[in-house]
Amino acid sequence: MESHQSIIKKNVPLYEQAYRQLRTDILTGKIKSGSKLIESALVDRFQISRTPLREALRQLQKEGLLVDDTSLGFQVIELNAQTYREIYETRLVLEKEATKLAVQNITDEQISQIEDVIQEAEALVNEANHLRIMEVNAKFHETIIQFCENNTLVQFWRRTLTLLALYRANVLEHSENIQDSHQEHKAILAAIKKRDVTKAIEEVEIHVIKSLHRKKQKWLES
Numbered sequence: 001m002e003s004h005q006s007i008i009k010k011n012v013p014l015y016e017q018a019y020r021q022l023r024t025d026i027l028t029g030k031i032k033s034g035s036k037l038i039e040s041a042l043v044d045r046f047q048i049s050r051t052p053l054r055e056a057l058r059q060l061q062k063e064g065l066l067v068d069d070t071s072l073g074f075q076v077i078e079l080n081a082q083t084y085r086e087i088y089e090t091r092l093v094l095e096k097e098a099t100k101l102a103v104q105n106i107t108d109e110q111i112s113q114i115e116d117v118i119q120e121a122e123a124l125v126n127e128a129n130h131l132r133i134m135e136v137n138a139k140f141h142e143t144i145i146q147f148c149e150n151n152t153l154v155q156f157w158r159r160t161l162t163l164l165a166l167y168r169a170n171v172l173e174h175s176e177n178i179q180d181s182h183q184e185h186k187a188i189l190a191a192i193k194k195r196d197v198t199k200a201i202e203e204v205e206i207h208v209i210k211s212l213h214r215k216k217q218k219w220l221e222s
Contacts, residue, residue, distance in 0.1 A: 015052035022060060026060070026076055026166060027162070027166060031076055034078045065077060087167075088212040091160040091208060092132050095133055095158045095208060096205060101148035103196075104143055113143055120139065180210070187207075
């Protein structure tokens with residue numbers, strides 16, 4: 001693993017700093033799928049003791065980004081097509097239910113918040129900043145999901161998005177995919193604005209299934 005200068009900040013807990021940086025490195029692909037994390041190297045990198053480091057690693061394990069092999073230590077999860085499909089199927093179930101709950105009682109102010117995200121995405125569609133586009137796309141879905149007022153559902157959904165982000169870190173989005181995804185988001189918004197629960201769920205299902213096939217194909221080709 002390449003060396004890094006210490007990034008320690010005095011006003012943030014040590015484990016949290018290590019957790020945030022490692023999480024970013026994993027989700028952006030700087031630390032690759034299947035990589036073994038060497039504790040001694042991480043201790044040197046972050047200039048912290050093993051106790052806060054292990055706390056950070058355990059948090060990443062809880063999120064599903066790391067596995068703890070007793071013989072090998074912590075490793076970034078391996079990517080495979082079957083797990084990818086399973087995560088997407090889980091996402092679809094959660095997102096359809098959350099959309100149903102959200103649309104049933106959605107307010108005009110909440111719809112305006114979704115429209116704001118669509119406008120933010122519109123400005124990025126033709127840019128090459130794929131990581132930023134991915135963040136705004138996730139923000140679109142999370143803005144809707146948070147309106148379902150079911151915190152447990154939201155937490156499970158966020159975990160699926162974290163795992164999917166690991167896959168996306170290994171596959172660059174293509175411009176035509178970005179355009180297609182954006183149009184699908186607009187179709188979801190149109191149904192929400194009409195308070196049409198059935199249509200909103202239908203558009204979410206279309207989008208998630210298309211997204212699965214787009215990203216799975218690009219990932220298998222990479």
